[in-house]
Amino acid sequence: MTNSTLTIPSTPGECDQGDKTIVELTSESLDCAQILELVRDPTAGAVGTFIGTTRNTFDGKAVISLRYEGYTAMAKKHIQRLVSQARERWQLRHVAVVHKLGDCPAGEISVVIAVSSTHRRDALEAVPFLIDQLKASVPIWKKELLEDGSGHWKANKESVLPQ
């Protein structure tokens, strides 16, 4: 597969029958169509997706941008592990989890999860599992930059906290 904007290596050897797992953190804009093509497969009757987008308001205040940073090596390792857990629970073909780092202005895409499966239920159920777990534990952070010039580190309500 060729693409001009984003080089997404697949991780071979994790699954049988050529099932692909693609996990990437990138400072480039996310191209949904391109990521969907990475998981589409003639043997898969369904593709389930989640597309996270920077909302333009928070608590009534105008949001200019979200600035993301990640602990890349650990984040990729933990996303890979979540995909493995999803594969134990559901029959999946290809899985792509791609997260933006750096600035993500309002309206732009911050994360794309795309999962293909032979039957639709597997893909549709794996997607919320993956995004919920990602938000709870994967070391990625965002700072919300508001129109009034202030900036705030966000914390997901799902995030695991010290006791």
Place this chain on the structure above:
Amino acid sequence: MHQKVQRPAMQCKVCYFAAAREAVDLRDSEVYEVENSTTLGELLDQCTRRYPALKGVLGQCLLAVNHEYLPTDVPWKEVRLQNNDEVAIIPPVSGG
């Protein structure tokens, strides 16, 4: 004869992110020279001595050693570090 045994030094890397990175003047990471069998608690004491602002952030953070979260019920002073360990200070995550 009281000859002090010199414990060989080891190196541990500390990585800072988000609010923790801002508390250490935007450094991504630093290598600390520590004595052998230093604990995580001792290493973090060194960090907060160098950056007092980190103290306020640390209470909300999880720690990871070599890309694995430390379970929240393990006291930092009981974790012995090894040479070349990579410790990360992980504020509440907000990916997605």
